[in-house]
Amino acid sequence: MALHECSYTFEELAATVLPAHMNQMSAALESPSNMQAFAAPGQGVKSLLRHFGLAKDFSYC
16 A cells, blocks of 8 residues: 555565665765765755766655
8 A cells, every 4th residue: 555655555665665775874874975065055956966976866755
C-alpha cells in the first residue's frame, strides 16, 4: 500500500529504501562536505548538484 503518493510500499521502505538511506547518511557523516558551497552567492540547486556530483536533489523527492 502506497503512502502519501510514494512509489514504494511500506514494506519496501522499511526493508530496502530507508536502510539504504541510513547507509548513505552514515557514509556522509564520515566525510562531511564544506557548507560554504551552500552560502555562495548565485549557487542554486543545479550548481550544488554539479559541485557534489549528484544526479538529483538531496531530498530525493
